[in-house]
Amino acid sequence: MEYHLIDTYSKRDSLLHRLDPRTKIIVFLGLIIMIVLTPPKQFITFGQYGLLILGLVILSRIQVWFYISRALLVMPFVLMIVIFVPFLKEGQTAFRIDFWFIHAQVTHEGLIVCWNALVKSVSSVLLITLLVATTPFNDILHGLTHLRIPRVLITMVSFMYRYLFVLLDETERMQHARLSRWFGGYIRRQIKVIGNMIGLLFIRSYERSERIYASMLARGFDGSIRRIDNLKFRAADAVFAAVIVALLTIIWETYNL
Amino acid sequence: MHIPDGFLDTKTWVALSAVSTGFVALSVVRANRKIGEKHVPLMGIMSAFIFAAQMLNFPVAGGTSGHFMGAVLAAVLMGPFAGTLIMSIVLAVQCLMFADGGITALGANIFNMGVVGSLSGYLIYFLLSSAIKGKTGKLIGIFIASWASIVLAASACAAELALSGTIALNVALPAMAGVHMIIGIGEALITTTVLTLILAARPDLLELTKI
Numbered sequence: 135m136e137y138h139l140i141d142t143y144s145k146r147d148s149l150l151h152r153l154d155p156r157t158k159i160i161v162f163l164g165l166i167i168m169i170v171l172t173p174p175k176q177f178i179t180f181g182q183y184g185l186l187i188l189g190l191v192i193l194s195r196i197q198v199w200f201y202i203s204r205a206l207l208v209m210p211f212v213l214m215i216v217i218f219v220p221f222l223k224e225g226q227t228a229f230r231i232d233f234w235f236i237h238a239q240v241t242h243e244g245l246i247v248c249w250n251a252l253v254k255s256v257s258s259v260l261l262i263t264l265l266v267a268t269t270p271f272n273d274i275l276h277g278l279t280h281l282r283i284p285r286v287l288i289t290m291v292s293f294m295y296r297y298l299f300v301l302l303d304e305t306e307r308m309q310h311a312r313l314s315r316w317f318g319g320y321i322r323r324q325i326k327v328i329g330n331m332i333g334l335l336f337i338r339s340y341e342r343s344e345r346i347y348a349s350m351l352a353r354g355f356d357g358s359i360r361r362i363d364n365l366k367f368r369a370a371d372a373v374f375a376a377v378i379v380a381l382l383t384i385i386w387e388t389y390n391l
Numbered sequence: 392m393h394i395p396d397g398f399l400d401t402k403t404w405v406a407l408s409a410v411s412t413g414f415v416a417l418s419v420v421r422a423n424r425k426i427g428e429k430h431v432p433l434m435g436i437m438s439a440f441i442f443a444a445q446m447l448n449f450p451v452a453g454g455t456s457g458h459f460m461g462a463v464l465a466a467v468l469m470g471p472f473a474g475t476l477i478m479s480i481v482l483a484v485q486c487l488m489f490a491d492g493g494i495t496a497l498g499a500n501i502f503n504m505g506v507v508g509s510l511s512g513y514l515i516y517f518l519l520s521s522a523i524k525g526k527t528g529k530l531i532g533i534f535i536a537s538w539a540s541i542v543l544a545a546s547a548c549a550a551e552l553a554l555s556g557t558i559a560l561n562v563a564l565p566a567m568a569g570v571h572m573i574i575g576i577g578e579a580l581i582t583t584t585v586l587t588l589i590l591a592a593r594p595d596l597l598e599l600t601k602i
Contacts (some may be wrong), residue, residue, distance in 0.1 A: 170396055170495050208395045218558040254397020259490045293435025301443040329584020332444045337593050339440035347432045368579050
């Protein structure tokens with residue numbers, strides 16, 4: 135199933151993998167926000183961001199098809215925007231579509247909207263993938279705790295992450311049981327089976343959470359979880375952050391040319 | 392319905408991030424006040440449950456497949472603000488692990504599915520199940536609530552995209568709402584079946600402390 139993809143690459147070794155998660159979270163989040171804030175007509179700037187992302191992809195030493203497959207995930211949304219573009223009527227006409235019963239005009243403004251959504255969503259997906267593929271999920275959560283995200287939320291997410299695999303395995307077993315007994319049938323009947331599976335999953339999950347809570351209380355749980363602090367901000371982190379900031383300054387210098 | 396980065400303009404995503412942060416903070420405070428430190432493992436595992444349930448695909452007409460959203464189910468079982476919290480955690484993890492929905496659009500996605508989906512769905516369920524007594528009221532309530540939650544979440548999504556100038560409202564809103572009126576029937580049928588099973592097997596689980 136899909137979930138075997140999680141943390142597949144994050145335990146490898148490369149320059150990016152060795153950086154402190156805090157450095158990576160701040161740098162990648164900053165990059166995403168900068169890209170999202172860039173006006174759509176700055177084509178050169180987007181090219182420069184593209185080169186920067188390509189450099190990071192090479193540094194991560196993970197095969198390129200992995201990033202491509204992730205970037206393809208946003209394509210259905212981009213396609214949805216493309217469908218709606220002929221209806222954005224204001225502006226200068228770029229070209230007309232006259233095909234059978236379809237008569238639509240596409241404006242320059244409409245094309246810019248399309249380009250804007252495409253380039254920003256793909257860049258952002260690549261950056262998120264870079265972060266997650268080079269950092270184990272628990273380290274991301276640990277880094278976020280240090281970045282003042284409320285601890286209670288982080289603890290909930292780490293619980294979710296820990297038991298997600300248990301519940302997904304349970305779901306997979308139910309799926310197998312269903313598929314091995316299923317010989318085709320009405321959608322209505324299938325929906326009933328799926329509803330019963332989800333109901334059963336809820337009852338089992340709730341009972342599991344009761345058992346977990348009881349055993350946590352038995353071990354002295356008081357609402358917070360302590361963990362060993364092993365994050366270190368090294369020289370490499372400072373160099374990496376400095377290089378990215380320097381590159382961004384260069385990009386800014388060429389911004390309005 | 393998971394909006395990626397770059398589809399919303401700055402004013403929209405910043406405003407919605409602020410609103411969603413407020414709702415999530417409110418939910419955490421309420422959860423802590425109502426059930427104490429127990430909410431930590433409970434919310435975590437319920438989020439894992441919703442995440443796992445969303446993995447169960449079912450065929451929709453035309454060779455595509457749909458999956459379950461679960462905001463109303465979470466809200467009815469655990470309370471409306473628990474629904475917000477659970478959906479927020481699920482969306483944050485989906486955004487990070489599967490690049491499903493963007494980082495800057497996370498606030499908007501939480502608003503659509505966690506705030507609009509969960510709170511409005513719970514309100515509809517609450518009104519209908521108090522108006523019509525007994526098991527029938529609960530089942531009718533949850534059917535309409537989960538259908539409406541999908542349509543409202545999709546409409547909120549279309550409105551945000553239109554507000555950002557990405558799509559035209561007069562075309563997008565009817566199209567998005569129309570498509571999700573059909574998808575919502577699947578969600579409603581599944582959620583109702585889930586409630587029927589829980590009413591038959593463990594009716595005590597419906598009497599949990601609501602957050």
